[in-house]
Amino acid sequence: MTVNHPTQAPGSGACETVQLASDAAGTAEAGRLLAQGALVAFPTETVYGLGADATNPVAVAALYAAKGRPAFNPLIAHVGSVAEALKLGRFSPLARKLAEAFWPGPLTLVVPLAADGPVCELARAGLQSLAIRVPDHPIAKAILDAAGRPIAAPSANRSGHVSPSTAAHVRSDLEGRIAAILDGGPTSVGVESTILAVLDDEVAMLRPGGLARDAIEAVLGRPLAEGRDAGSAPLAPGRLASHYAPDHALRLNATRIAPGEACLAFGPVVPKGADPALTINLSQTGDLAEAAANLYASLRALDALPSNGMAAASVPRHGLGEALNDRLQRAAAPRVVI
Numbered sequence: 001m002t003v004n005h006p007t008q009a010p011g012s013g014a015c016e017t018v019q020l021a022s023d024a025a026g027t028a029e030a031g032r033l034l035a036q037g038a039l040v041a042f043p044t045e046t047v048y049g050l051g052a053d054a055t056n057p058v059a060v061a062a063l064y065a066a067k068g069r070p071a072f073n074p075l076i077a078h079v080g081s082v083a084e085a086l087k088l089g090r091f092s093p094l095a096r097k098l099a100e101a102f103w104p105g106p107l108t109l110v111v112p113l114a115a116d117g118p119v120c121e122l123a124r125a126g127l128q129s130l131a132i133r134v135p136d137h138p139i140a141k142a143i144l145d146a147a148g149r150p151i152a153a154p155s156a157n158r159s160g161h162v163s164p165s166t167a168a169h170v171r172s173d174l175e176g177r178i179a180a181i182l183d184g185g186p187t188s189v190g191v192e193s194t195i196l197a198v199l200d201d202e203v204a205m206l207r208p209g210g211l212a213r214d215a216i217e218a219v220l221g222r223p224l225a226e227g228r229d230a231g232s233a234p235l236a237p238g239r240l241a242s243h244y245a246p247d248h249a250l251r252l253n254a255t256r257i258a259p260g261e262a263c264l265a266f267g268p269v270v271p272k273g274a275d276p277a278l279t280i281n282l283s284q285t286g287d288l289a290e291a292a293a294n295l296y297a298s299l300r301a302l303d304a305l306p307s308n309g310m311a312a313a314s315v316p317r318h319g320l321g322e323a324l325n326d327r328l329q330r331a332a333a334p335r336v337v338i
C-alpha cells in the first residue's frame with residue numbers, strides 16, 4: 001500500500017490542503033486520495049466529515065492526530081449503500097428495520113462487529129461494536145463509492161471545537177493538517193447524526209441528532225431507552241460534557257442580555273437588552289430544522305464578534321430541539337482539557 005505525502009506529517013501543519021471541486025473529477029480524486037491513506041474532508045447532510053480509510057491504521061492514526069482527538073474515542077464507519085453497511089456489522093431484525101427505514105440518512109447504528117470485518121481496531125478504539133452510517137448526500141455517496149472501502153469520518157473540526165457546516169469552517173480548523181477539502185456548500189441538516197445502539201433487543205439513544213426521536217419511536221412502536229450504563233457513564237465514549245465549544249463562554253436560557261454580551265436568539269421574541277449588532281437569530285420564525293441547519297455557523301459567527309460573552313435564548317425540546325439543546329448544553333459546559 002502506498003501512503004502519499006499528505007499523511008506523513010499529520011498535525012504538523014506541513015501539508016498543503018487542496019480544494020477539490022464538487023464535480024465528478026473532484027469526487028473521484030477524493031476517493032483516490034482516501035484509498036491511498038490521505039485525509040479528505042467532505043460534506044454530508046449533517047456536518048462535514050474528515051475522512052480516512054477505516055481499514056488502514058496508519059490513516060486512522062493520522063486522522064486522530066490531525067483532529068487532536070483522543071484515540072479512546074471510536075469513529076463512525078461510513079459507506080455508500082445499505083448493502084455495504086449490512087456487511088460490516090451483525091444486524092438483528094430490529095437493527096435491520098431501522099437501517100431500512102432511515103438509511104441513507106442522519107442516523108448512525110452501533111451494532112456488534114461482523115466477524116472478520118475490515119474496519120481496523122484503532123478506528124473502533126478496540127470495541128467489539130461498530131458505529132455505521134450511510135449518509136444521504138450525493139457528494140458523500142460518490143466519494144464513498146469511489147473509495148471502495150469504509151471511511152472513518154468524525155466531524156471535520158479540531159477535537160472539542162464547534163462542528164463544521166461549511167468548507168470554510170473546516171479550513172479554519174484543519175488547514176495545513178489534511179490533504180484536501182471538497183466544498184459542497186453548507187450542509188442541510190446542520191447537526192450530527194442521531195446515534196442508536198442496537199446491541200441486543202433493546203434500542204438505546206447514545207446521541208440525539210438530525211433524526212428526531214419521534215420518527216424513530218414511530219418505526220419502533222415503543223419509546224427509546226437512554227444509552228447509559230449502570231454507572232451512568234454515557235455509552236458513546238466521545239460524549240464528553242464539554243464539546244462543540246466556542247472560545248467565548250456561553251450561558252443558556254437567557255431572557256435578558258447584558259451590555260456587550262452577544263445573543264443567540266431563537267424565534268420572533270428576542271431577549272431583552274440584545275444589541276442587534278451582537279445578535280444572531282437561529283430562526284426568526286422559530287423553525288427547529290432551520291435552527292439546526294444554522295446552529296454551528298451561528299455559534300462560530302457569534303464567537304468571532306467582539307463581545308464579553310455569549311448568551312443563548314431557550315430552544316424548545318421537541319423534535320430536533322432535543323439535539324439543539326444537547327449541543328448548546330455541551331457548548332456551555334465547563335471546559336475539560338483532555
Ligand code: TXA
Pocket residue numbers: 044046047048049050073074075076108110127129130131133135153154155156191192193195206235236237238239
Ligand atoms: O453526523 C455525523 O455523525 C458526523 C458525520 C461526519 O457523519 N460524524 C460524527 O462523528 O459526528 P464523531 O466522530 O464526531 O462522533 C461519533 C460519535 C462519538 O461520540 C463516538 O464516541 C461514538 O460516535 N461512537 C463511535 N463508535 C461507537 C461505538 N462502537 N459505541 C458507542 N459509541 C460510538
Ligand code: MG
Pocket residue numbers: 154155163
Ligand atoms: Mg464531532
